[in-house]
Amino acid sequence: MASNSLGLLRIAANAGLSTAQWMVQTTVHTGQRIVRGIVAGEPPVKIAQELGAELRTAAQTVLGVRPAAAEHSASTEELRARGAELLRRSSDVHFVEDTHPAFERILGELTPDEARIVRFLFREGPQPTVDVRTNRPLGIGSELIEAGLSMIGRQAGVRNMDRTNAYLNNLFRLGLVWFSREEVEPSRYQVVEVQPEVQEAMARAGRAPRTIRRSIHLTPFGEDFCRTCLPTDA
Structure with missing residues (x-):
C-alpha cells in the first residue's frame, strides 16, 4: 500500500516538474518568436495566430490530451455524387420512397x-x-x-x-x-x-x-x- 502511494507521488512530482519546465521553455520561445516576427515586419495578427496554434499543440502534448479529430466536411465531389444518386433514384421506376427522410x-x-x-x-x-x-x-x-x-x-x-x-x-x-x-x-x-x-x-x-x-x-x-x-x- 505504501509503495503504491510512493509511486503516485513520484508520478505527480514528475508531472509537476514537466509542466514547470514546459512553462519556462514556452515563455522563452514565445518571447523569441514575438521579437523575430516584429523584426521581420510580420503583422501582429499573424504572429498571434501562429503562437496560439503552437501553444495549444504543446499544451495537449504535455497533458497527454489527444487533439480532437476535425469534423469531416463533404467535398464538392461527394455532394455532387449524392445529388446524382438522388436523380438516379428519381428515374428508377422500381424505387419506392415510403417516407420523407426529414x-x-x-x-x-x-x-x-x-x-x-x-x-x-x-x-x-x-x-x-x-x-x-x-x-x-x-x-x-x-x-x-x-x-x-x-x-x-x-x-x-x-x-x-x-x-x-x-x-x-x-x-x-x-x-x-x-x-x-x-x-x-x-x-x-x-x-x-x-x-x-x-x-x-x-x-x-x-x-x-x-x-x-x-x-x-x-x-x-x-x-x-x-x-x-x-x-x-x-
Whole structure:
C-alpha cells in the first residue's frame, strides 16, 4: 500500500516538474518568436495566430490530451455524387420512397405540445389569429401591440399555454405550418377577439384599437408528416 502511494507521488512530482519546465521553455520561445516576427515586419495578427496554434499543440502534448479529430466536411465531389444518386433514384421506376427522410429528424425536434398542435391543425383545418395594433389615421404610425393571438393552444390542449407562439414559430421553421394573411370565416374571429389575452392587448392599445385578422394553416408537407408520423384518430 505504501509503495503504491510512493509511486503516485513520484508520478505527480514528475508531472509537476514537466509542466514547470514546459512553462519556462514556452515563455522563452514565445518571447523569441514575438521579437523575430516584429523584426521581420510580420503583422501582429499573424504572429498571434501562429503562437496560439503552437501553444495549444504543446499544451495537449504535455497533458497527454489527444487533439480532437476535425469534423469531416463533404467535398464538392461527394455532394455532387449524392445529388446524382438522388436523380438516379428519381428515374428508377422500381424505387419506392415510403417516407420523407426529414420526418425522423423532425420528430426529434418537436415537443409533445407541438405534436398536439400539428394533429389539431390536421384534424380541424386552418385556424383564425389576430394581431392587435393601435389605431392611427390611415394606419400611419400604428404600433403593433400583440401578434398571432389565437385559441390554437387552448383548443389543442397544450400544457404550456404561454409557449403557444413559440411552438408555432418552431413548426414554421420545420416547414409544418405557414402564417397566412388570408382570413377564415369571419364569424370564427368573434370567439378569438373576446378571449382575455386579446381583450388585454386591446386595452393596452388605447382608444379604438385595430385587430388584423389572419390565419394559420398546416402546409402540405405538414399534412404528410402528420398523416405518416402521428395517430390522427386518437
